[in-house]
Amino acid sequence: MTMMDYGFMKNALLAVLLITPMFAILGTMVVHKRMAYFSDALGHSALTGIAVGVLFGFRDATVSMVIFGIVFALVLNQIKFRNLLSADTVISVFASFSMAVGLAVLSKGGSFSNYSAMLVGDILSITVPEIIGLLVILVFTVIFWIFAVNSLNAISVSPVLARSRHMKVNLMENVFAVLIAVIVMLSIKWVGILLISALLILPAAASRNIAENMREYHIYALIFSVFSGVVGLISSYFANVATGPMIAVVASVIFFGTYFKGKQ
Amino acid sequence: MRKIKKPCGFHSIKVNHLSVSFKDQEVLSDVNLHIHCGTLTAVIGRNGAGKSTFIRAILGEVPCEGEITFKNTENGAMRELRIGYVPQSINIEKSTPMDVYDLICSFVYKTPVFIKSRKVEGEILSALKEFEADELIHKSIGTLSGGELQRVLLSMAVMAEPDLLLLDEPVSGIDKNGMDLFFKKMKYLKENHDMAVVLISHDLDYVAEYADKVILMDKSVLAEGSPREVYEGEEFKKVFGNTSYGFEPIRNTDTEKEAPFDASYKGGAL
Numbered sequence: 001m002t003m004m005d006y007g008f009m010k011n012a013l014l015a016v017l018l019i020t021p022m023f024a025i026l027g028t029m030v031v032h033k034r035m036a037y038f039s040d041a042l043g044h045s046a047l048t049g050i051a052v053g054v055l056f057g058f059r060d061a062t063v064s065m066v067i068f069g070i071v072f073a074l075v076l077n078q079i080k081f082r083n084l085l086s087a088d089t090v091i092s093v094f095a096s097f098s099m100a101v102g103l104a105v106l107s108k109g110g111s112f113s114n115y116s117a118m119l120v121g122d123i124l125s126i127t128v129p130e131i132i133g134l135l136v137i138l139v140f141t142v143i144f145w146i147f148a149v150n151s152l153n154a155i156s157v158s159p160v161l162a163r164s165r166h167m168k169v170n171l172m173e174n175v176f177a178v179l180i181a182v183i184v185m186l187s188i189k190w191v192g193i194l195l196i197s198a199l200l201i202l203p204a205a206a207s208r209n210i211a212e213n214m215r216e217y218h219i220y221a222l223i224f225s226v227f228s229g230v231v232g233l234i235s236s237y238f239a240n241v242a243t244g245p246m247i248a249v250v251a252s253v254i255f256f257g258t259y260f261k262g263k264q
Numbered sequence: 265m266r267k268i269k270k271p272c273g274f275h276s277i278k279v280n281h282l283s284v285s286f287k288d289q290e291v292l293s294d295v296n297l298h299i300h301c302g303t304l305t306a307v308i309g310r311n312g313a314g315k316s317t318f319i320r321a322i323l324g325e326v327p328c329e330g331e332i333t334f335k336n337t338e339n340g341a342m343r344e345l346r347i348g349y350v351p352q353s354i355n356i357e358k359s360t361p362m363d364v365y366d367l368i369c370s371f372v373y374k375t376p377v378f379i380k381s382r383k384v385e386g387e388i389l390s391a392l393k394e395f396e397a398d399e400l401i402h403k404s405i406g407t408l409s410g411g412e413l414q415r416v417l418l419s420m421a422v423m424a425e426p427d428l429l430l431l432d433e434p435v436s437g438i439d440k441n442g443m444d445l446f447f448k449k450m451k452y453l454k455e456n457h458d459m460a461v462v463l464i465s466h467d468l469d470y471v472a473e474y475a476d477k478v479i480l481m482d483k484s485v486l487a488e489g490s491p492r493e494v495y496e497g498e499e500f501k502k503v504f505g506n507t508s509y510g511f512e513p514i515r516n517t518d519t520e521k522e523a524p525f526d527a528s529y530k531g532g533a534l
Contacts, residue, residue, distance in 0.1 A: 032360070145376070146376050147376075149370070149376050149377055149378065150369065150370040150371075150373065150374065150375075150376060150377050151370070153362070153366070153370040153377055154370045154371045157354050157355070157356060157362075157367060157370075157371075157405075158351055158354045158355065160320075160323065160325055160349070160351060161349060161351055161354070161371065162371070163323070163324070163325065164323050164347050164348075164349040164430075165371060165372075165424065207361070208359060208360075208361055209359075211361035212361060212363065212402075212404060213361055213362060213363040213365065213366050213402070213404075214361060214362055214363075214366040214370075214377045214378050215377075215378050215379075215380055216361060217361040217362075217378075218378040219378075
């Protein structure tokens with residue numbers, strides 16, 4: 001019996017082929033805008049999202065996670081716009097606080113082990129309707145990207161200059177943050193809280209090591225991301241380890257490879 | 265390519281009673297100005313005089329009182345003022361995978377930056393050519409020198425055919441040749457593109473030569489007028505000390521020619 005005779009492996013492969021390009025595209029701008037911290041914090045805040053769901057008796061934790069993620073992203077952006085504190089400090093404070101609350105709630109009565117699967121995720125458990133859901137999100141992301149990439153890039157260079165050209169800077173920043181929040185929350189079940197940021201950041205960071213312009217940046221990020229996803233999935237099957245960590249390991253190896261080979 | 269438009273003299277930008285305060289500290293108070301198309305206005309003053317704040321207020325970046333209106337006095341029609349802005353610097357890491365094409369494409373065009381368009385490339389190239397920067401189109405932004413980046417940003421600012429070109433100390437750290445080129449270009453722009461140019465500058469001798477109007481600023485407008493009117497006024501001496509500028513033909517003796525005018529102000533208030 002070969003690997004692909006297992007239905008769950010087929011589904012997992014399809015899921016990987018949908019998730020990785022999505023993360024590669026968004027990751028380019030996350031790295032560009034120095035939001036690595038932000039995506040990390042978002043991942044961790046997923047726990048709080050679940051905790052909120054438990055407290056309010058939501059049947060599906062995904063809903064409370066998405067809502068919490070959106071609120072979290074918008075609050076962080078507001079603080080960033082007002083320039084009250086440096087962004088990384090704000091994000092750390094909020095992430096620590098929300099994760100602590102989440103952990104406290106979920107660990108009540110020693111029940112945290114019920115949720116520990118969320119930490120590393122399980123892509124092998126994905127179902128066909130969920131795959132179709134991912135396809136819809138991917139299509140949406142690509143369409144959004146075609147319209148938004150220029151202004152997001154312009155804003156990352158200089159918000160003042162972007163505003164002088166009548167770009168809606170705060171609106172774009174908010175839409176982008178919300179999109180990342182939604183996608184992170186929707187895919188965290190399969191990718192895992194601890195690894196979601198790695199998947200978002202690593203392919204783009206590796207691409208940045210060797211890309212000279214935005215076109216190359218996108219192309220390399222896509223290739224690295226899909227390649228790490230597929231190789232990670234297959235190797236996790238043979239090594240009998242969790243898939244998420246294997247994908248992150250492959251992506252990291254690519255990062256170091258490009259770092260030493262890249263433009264000096 | 266852009267059409268050449270002679271300045272019509274009918275467009276004007278009026279700044280009325282503009283004041284800016286941060287908390288209780290007044291940074292600018294009651295600034296009144298009238299800027300015509302086809303003129304170059306230089307804003308001078310010591311550091312911290314509120315020059316950059318003034319530019320940022322026009323851009324709408326800082327909350328301010330008073331009003332800024334843009335009028336086409338020919339037929340009275342009002343439309344949105346198009347501003348071309350060249351910042352002092354941009355915040356970009358050396359390793360950022362972005363070349364000049366990417367930069368201009370993302371600010372000016374709708375075509376996604378990851379899809380290369382020959383049409384966009386051609387247009388960017390001809391805009392860059394006007395500032396002798398066309399060879400930079402595929403150079404990474406992070407590796408450009410100060411002067412190169414400035415030419416790229418200028419090309420980009422001019423591409424949108426702005427009514428008002430705002431330049432915040434655009435020529436800091438540029439050699440004499442670069443300065444000459446820059447000011448000649450400004451002269452060409454205001455004369456041929458129906459554009460009002462407002463520029464913050466510390467180079468008083470270039471300002472004297474090229475500006476149509478000088479505004480001496482310190483929290484408010486201390487003096488305004490032609491370079492000579494301002495430079496020979498009392499307020500100018502208070503800010504910059506006794507700097508003699510040889511405006512022809514009143515004073516152009518040999519002794520004054522020998523004394524370089526930049527020596528006296530560079531160590532002083534600037």
